[in-house]
Structure formats: structure tokens, C-alpha cells
Amino acid sequence: MPRTKIKDIRKNEIIEAAIAEIGRTGSTDITVAKIADVAGVSSGLAHHYFGSKEQILISAMRRILTIFGADVRKGLARSQSPEQRLEAIVISCFSSQNFRPGITNAWLSFYVQAQYSKDTERLLHIYYHRLQSNLKSNLKPLVGTRAEEVAVALASLIDGLYIRLSFKGGNLSPDDATDIALGFLRQSLSATSA
Amino acid sequence: MPRTKIKDIRKNEIIEAAIAEIGRTGSTDITVAKIADVAGVSSGLAHHYFGSKEQILISAMRRILTIFGADVRKGLARSQSPEQRLEAIVISCFSSQNFRPGITNAWLSFYVQAQYSKDTERLLHIYYHRLQSNLKSNLKPLVGTRAEEVAVALASLIDGLYIRLSFKGGNLSPDDATDIALGFLRQSLSATSA
């Protein structure tokens, strides 16, 4: 039997509209009416399917994380060595998938949202943890006890580059960001363990 | 003649209240009434002195930047060499002055606000530019042509560490953050120019 499809299609449209709006305005300070409008449905329907504005935004975030996760996994699958895997992770962070206009803005907004929304915080925590352990396990065979520290540094650097990218005033390109992150990685791998 | 003092005192109290509230809630999603309440004045007075909520928030940001700038300058004054100056800048970023509870949250919120407020963007741009050129000029004699790239990387790393610090889920301390940033700096200085 064909399961109810339209519901899923609509939910998807609403999520995409939410992401687009977050990207456009650069914040989660958005109305449900506007999201519904972009999705081409009534505000009533958006509430009907998601229950609340917060749930729409959380769904949007989950979507972004899913896309990101899939991208990373694809990169990892193609890699043989720890070095390659680390580079694949870094490259994924700045890949086009994760750079639809406004995605960086969305990330920023989510960081803020995580300050007061338990659900958002939980979601962000999962992301943090996954990235961290992914980096760490691949760093272990290369830098030993420094793995933890290098992983935190690399993850932070990536976050910081995202901020710089989302900032209109700066003139950093995704390619620049990738180069910087990869440069840091290589430098960390070749550094003598003091 | 004694210049009008009370006005300045009140404005100051309101700004401090705004910073406190941003820190407490972790966002700029705050009411003027609440800020006024914390400052111990009426909402009318807050509007009277600042004209709008946005102006209050921008003033709060300006205050934070001022404190930060003074801290950096103090550190620089005590330093003789480029190396020392670079370390002083990094240390200032994570010094107690800039770590009154909630300041990290405030930063995050301002990044978001800069997406849609021209005034906030301008202010943030000034900060970015100043930090960048401060780092760059001190890096120049040490790493030559790599100065620009290292400066961007270091500034981004600092931003990223701020995010990690503002995130409740993470268990990073300001000291950890300082160590990581300083570690990166030293590593960059000792790296062979490939």
C-alpha cells in the first residue's frame, strides 16, 4: 500500500522553507506565517504538522545535521587511511552541500537557540560528540595522546571559520577556509610531540 | 560646572543590565521592560535615553568591545617582542575581564544580530579588522608572507573556542581554551614555511 505521501511532502516543503528563511534573515527570528508562505501553504498547516514553531526550527536543524552527516560518511567511505579520513571530514565541513546560501547563518542561529532550548541543545550535543569522536579516533594513531587536544582545536577552528564565512564583512571563501583547516591539520600531524 | 551626571549613570546602568540579561538568556531575545527592571528604572526611561531597543543592544556590544580593547592594549603595553605581543592578545581574549558570565553568549548573539543590523555589522567589522591587523603586524616579522593566513586562522580559532565555551554541553574551561590557542600560535611560529 502506498503510505500517506502528501503529509511527508508537505513537511519536507515546510522544513526547506524554514531553512531558506533562516538563511535569508540570518536568525531564527522568523514568523511561522512567513515560513508557511515560502512553503506555499497556510500557517495553520505548518502548525498542524509540527505543533509549534520550535519544532519546525528543530526539524530544520535536524535536516541540516542529516545532510552534513551523510556528506561526511560519503567522504569517509572513500578514504583508506586515518590521514585521508581526517581530510575528508574537514573537506565535508566546507563542501557545497553544507554551503547552500544561509546554512552558515542557520548554524549560528542554532548555537544561540541551544542556549535556551533543551531540544536544540541535545541535538547540537550529538553533533559535537560525533564530530569530536570521529576526529579523535582518526587522530589517535597519528598523534597519540595529543588526539583529544588536536580534535578540540580542529573542531573549534572549523566552527570559527564558519562564523567568519557567515559574516558579510569578511571576504573569506569556502576554499580559503578549507585550506586553512587542512593546513592546521597537516601542521598538527607533523608537529613534534614537544 | 558639573556636567549632567545622572543621565550617564542611568545609561550605564541600563547597558550593564542589558549585558547581564543577554548573558543570562543567551540571546538578544529580551524585552526592554526586563532590561529596565534589572537596571531598576522604568521602561520609559530606557527608551528615553536610547531611543530604541536596538540602540540599547548596540550600546551593550560597544561596551563589551571597549572592555576587550582596553584589556588587549594593557597586555600589549607590557610586551616587548612580537611573540610576547601575540601571546598577550590571545591571553586577553580569554581573560577574566572578557569572561564575566554570559559574555560569550553575548558575542554569539551579536554575530547573529550582525546578520540583519547594519549598525551591529559595522561595529563587528571594526573589531574584526582591528584584531586582524593587530595579529598580522606582529606575525609579519615572524612568519613573513604567511602572516595573513596565520592571522585569519588564529582569529577563527579564537572565535570557535568562544562558541565551545558558551556551549553548556561542552566541558571546556577558559584555561583549556587559552592553552589550545597558544599551542596553535607556537606551532605556527615554529612551522617551516613549507
Place this chain on the structure above:
DNA sequence: CAAAAAATTGATTCATTAGTCAACAATCAA
């Protein structure tokens, strides 16, 4: 002191928006 200026209030206005709801439309199953 008296008049002017500065400081301050809080009630009010006006706009916005999240969420609800009752009704209607479309689709499907028997």
C-alpha cells in the same frame, strides 16, 4: 524661593505573532 530644566513614570497605543479551531475540500475505501 521661583522658574526652568532634567529625570522619571506607567498607562496607553499599536503592531505583531504563536497557536487554535471550526469548517471545507479532496481523496480513498468499500
Place this chain on the structure above:
DNA sequence: TTGATTGTTGACTAATGAATCAATTTTTTG
């Protein structure tokens, strides 16, 4: 076809909060 289920609307409500303003108190000054 008919009845049930699913999809959909938009008007409504209730709340919130920014900004205004006329009125009041306090301070300054001549």
C-alpha cells in the same frame, strides 16, 4: 455512491512587547 480519512484553510484569540506621551517629581539655577 457514500462515508471515512486526510489535507487544508483563514479567521480568530490571546499574549506580548516596542514605542509614545502626558503627567509628575526632582534637581538646578538665577
